[in-house]
Each structure stands twice: as structure tokens, then as C-alpha cells.
Amino acid sequence: MRKATAAIAAVLVVFAVMIVTKLGGAGGPETKPTPAFPTGEAAAAIVAQLTSVPPAVLDQVGVGSxxxxxxxxxxxxxxxxxxKPxxxxxxxxxxxxxxxQRWPVVVALSRFGTFSGLTITASASDDVYPDTPTVSFHGSTYTSDVLTFQGVETSGRTRKGGSYTPLDQLTPQQAQLVQKFNAPPYVDAKSAGSIPFxxxxxxxxxxxxxxSPELLAGMTAEQVTKALSDPGSEIAKAVNGNANAITAVLCKVTGGKPANVCTSQAVTAFQGKV
Known part of the structure; x- marks a missing residue:
């Protein structure tokens, strides 16, 4: 019994190390100071455009890419x-x-509710696809009549002492959901524990x-949001197309609410696909 208990404890320790490594990005040198990102009115204008992509554009994109x-x-x-779901x-x-991935998630969720506190940022400068423009859920809130949303950012974008700076901590319920659903049989074994989840x-x-983040290489958040309003752009096809797929899923969990969103061409384009 003592041997069996020790073996189980060892497995749990290894699993914990794997989770920390995947979510925390430990290792590597310290990175350069955080570059200046839009704040104040400039950031608010970008977020406003991101969270209000015209429904006509979303309908026109449909499945997109x-x-x-x-x-x-x-x-x-x-x-x-x-x-609420x-x-x-x-x-x-x-x-x-x-x-x-935050781009289509925000576009989709904005059709069901309202974000506040989103900030403009970019991925790490020392990782693959460096400085991919984006927004962060850290410190943000979301209100909706039909949905609830929890956005967890476990680490920042700069290194300190060899690890990326810690931000949000998973609650016990969130950790349990990640452990259960971000693992086989729900995901392939080779991608288990990957983020974003x-x-x-x-x-x-x-x-x-x-x-692929490569699509956004060399762009600013302002340029990305501007492209979202052009249904012919590759960025709109990727971001809005994936946002429409997410919207179709959300319409299933909300029971088709709100009706004007869930009966739109953007959603019906995924009928039988999700």
C-alpha cells in the first residue's frame, strides 16, 4: 500500500508540473520592457470597433475561412x-x-453581451509569432442577459526571473474543467493542456x-480591427468566420437567444456544421 500511494503521489506531482509548464511558460531569459500600447481614447476606439463588427459584414463573411x-x-x-450558460x-x-483566438471570441461574445475593461496588448516578443496584436481579458468584465463569461489570463507577456509574470489564478472549478475537458477523450493527446482553451x-x-497567428504578423490592433469591417479581407474571413462558428455554438447553448442573432445568415451558414 505504501508503494502504491507513493506511485500515485509521483504521478500527481508530474501532472502538476506539466500544467504549470503549459500555462506558465517557465524558462528563458528576461524580456525587454513592455512596449507602449494604445490606452485611453485610442484604446477605447479600437475596442469599440472590435466589439461592434457590423452584422451585415458578419453575414457576408458567413463561414469565411x-x-x-x-x-x-x-x-x-x-x-x-x-x-445562465x-x-x-x-x-x-x-x-x-x-x-x-481572442479576436473571434470577442467578436462572437459581443453579439450576446458587453465587455468592459479590455486592454490592448500583444503576445510575447520572444515567442513564436512575436508581438501578435490582441486584447487581454485580464481585469475585464462581461455582462449579458443570456450568457456568463470568465476570461482567465494566467501569465503576462514579459519574463521576470526566467518565467512569464503571473496574472490570474484558476479557481478550483476552472482548474477542474481544464483538467477534465482539455485532455483525452475530448482533445487529442498531443494537444492536451494546450492554450487557449x-x-x-x-x-x-x-x-x-x-x-494561425501568422495572419496578423506585423499588424497593429488598430489595423486588425479596421480589416474586420472589410468582408473581402483575409483577416475578416478568418476572424469573422470563426466568430460566426462560435456564435452558432452559443446560440445552441442559449436556446436561440437573442433571436435576431441566432437566425442571422452568419449563424445559419454553420447549420449542420457545429
Missing amino acids: AEILPKAVTGQPVLTEGG LVLYVGAEYCPFCAA VDYANQAITSGATF
Whole structure:
């Protein structure tokens, strides 16, 4: 019994180290000071444009270039908070794949509610796809009549003492959801524990980005948001297309509310696909 207990303890320690490594990005030298990002009125203008992509543009984009769609979860009750379906996002500011995925997540959720406190930032300068422009959920809030949202950014974008600076800590419930659904059989073993991880009320999940951060290389957040209003741009096809897929999933968990969103061409384009 003592040997068995010791073996189990060893496995748990290894698993904990894996989680910390995946979410914390430990190792490597300290990075340069954080560059200046838009703040104040300039940041507010970018966020306003991001959170109000015209419905006509979303309808025109339809499926766009979305190929990696949220994966359905079966046999699970709808995850709720305060009586409303809960969407959980777990990522980190240094992560370029998280930086890319926040764009469609924000566009989609903005059709169901309102964000406040989003900040303009970019992924780490010393990672792959350096300085991918994005927003951060750290310190933000979300209000909606039909959904709840928890955005967790576990680490910042700069290193200090060999590790990325810690930000938000997972609650016990959030850690349990990550441990259960960001692992086989819900995701491939090779991508288990990857970020960004998004849990759509335990009815669908995504692990990793649904399009490449390379698409946003060399751009500013202002340039990205401007491109979202051009349905012919590759960025609009990727971001808005994936946002439409997320919207279709959210319409399923909200029971088709709000009706004007859930009956739109942007959503019906994914009928039978999600």
C-alpha cells in the first residue's frame, strides 16, 4: 500500500508540473520592457470597433475561412453560473495562439453581451509569432442577459526571473474543467493542456487557435480591427468566420437567444456544421 500511494503521489506531482509548464511558460531569459500600447481614447476606439463588427459584414463573411470548428461535447449537462450558460476562456498574454483566438471570441461574445475593461496588448516578443496584436481579458468584465463569461489570463507577456509574470489564478472549478475537458477523450493527446482553451458551457470546446497567428504578423490592433469591417479581407474571413462558428455554438447553448442573432445568415451558414 505504501508503494502504491507513493506511485500515485509521483504521478500527481508530474501532472502538476506539466500544467504549470503549459500555462506558465517557465524558462528563458528576461524580456525587454513592455512596449507602449494604445490606452485611453485610442484604446477605447479600437475596442469599440472590435466589439461592434457590423452584422451585415458578419453575414457576408458567413463561414469565411473557418476550418477548425468548436468540438461538440456530448452527455454533459449545460455548465451554468447564475442560471445562465457559462463560457470559460483560459489563456496567457505571452501566447501568440491565444492572441489570435481572442479576436473571434470577442467578436462572437459581443453579439450576446458587453465587455468592459479590455486592454490592448500583444503576445510575447520572444515567442513564436512575436508581438501578435490582441486584447487581454485580464481585469475585464462581461455582462449579458443570456450568457456568463470568465476570461482567465494566467501569465503576462514579459519574463521576470526566467518565467512569464503571473496574472490570474484558476479557481478550483476552472482548474477542474481544464483538467477534465482539455485532455483525452475530448482533445487529442498531443494537444492536451494546450492554450487557449475555451469551454462553451460543457457543450463544445476548443483547444488551441482556430487560425494561425501568422495572419496578423506585423499588424497593429488598430489595423486588425479596421480589416474586420472589410468582408473581402483575409483577416475578416478568418476572424469573422470563426466568430460566426462560435456564435452558432452559443446560440445552441442559449436556446436561440437573442433571436435576431441566432437566425442571422452568419449563424445559419454553420447549420449542420457545429
